[in-house]
Amino acid sequence: MSKSSKERSFLSRVRSTLPSLHPAERRLGEFVCDFPGELASYDAQELAKFANVSKATVSRFVRRLGYESYEAARKHAREEQSTGSRLFLSSSEAGQAEHSLASNLEQGKANLDRTFATITQAEVDEVAGAILGARKTWIIGFRASHPFADYLRWQLTQVVEQVVSLPGGGETLGEHLVNFRKEDCIVVFGLRRRVAATEQILSHAKECGTRLLYITDEGLAPEPLAHWHFRCHTLAAGPLFNHTAVMALCHLLAMRTIEMAGDASRTRLRRIEILNDRFEEL
Helix, strand or coil: CCHHHHHCCHHHHHHHHHHHCCHHHHHHHHHHHHCHHHHHHCCHHHHHHHHCCCHHHHHHHHHHCCCCCHHHHHHHHHHHHCCCCHHHHCCCCCHHHHHCHHHHHHHHHHHHHHHHCCCCHHHHHHHHHHHHHCCCEEEEECHHHHHHHHHHHHHHCCCCCCEEEECCCCCCCHHHHCCCCCCCEEEEEECCCCCCHHHHHHHHHHHHCCEEEEEEECCCCCCCCCCEEEEECCCCCCCCCCCHHHHHHHHHHHHHHHHHHCHHHHHHHHHHHHHHHHCCCC
């Protein structure tokens, strides 16, 4: 496999090849686009059975994609299971089971258990202390991470005044990154799929000497640039990520920050409630 071919994602190679495939191969390609996890999980004979094609069709198909063998294609698909499309975790046989209340609740509970088994109370307290002691707290998130950044900022405004979420509408990153100071605290959400600028933001925060919390999914290795790296499990029964643990972590961080602020937080909360009453906000 050439370097340029290897750099392309598995799914992009399948999609770009589809128009040139023969009917049986195209049927297999369309099946793989819908359920790429099947190729990652099963051998060639099993995949052929699922897609209702011959084993020879499977062999021709992977060669047309540029792989030397089925195992090479399978290895590439497996590598993308932990960092690529949510489709890799979708199954053609899941049926109604993946939508059941019980299975989704169980998965959410499992994600919570696995996430908080690796996060200590001491780490949570350190983050809360850093937020309370910061000149300013910056919370950054793109794509799926953006609403979590906004949510955490909103909750933290109950206890700290100087907290901002990025990016804002019509704003450039440089307009805010230039204001990073050593006395600041940075929270970066890096859930799949991450934008290319994420690594640059982490490096810039490190250069500025800020305290940095990185919140990601479980597919990322520990980040050496961060003071704290909390990895949330997001496995789901269907094609969407399960963000139960991410939301629970946001709640925990906000609550612990309020608790550690003590009397100052209660005073601020009372003033907020007085103003809410004045403006008749329920």
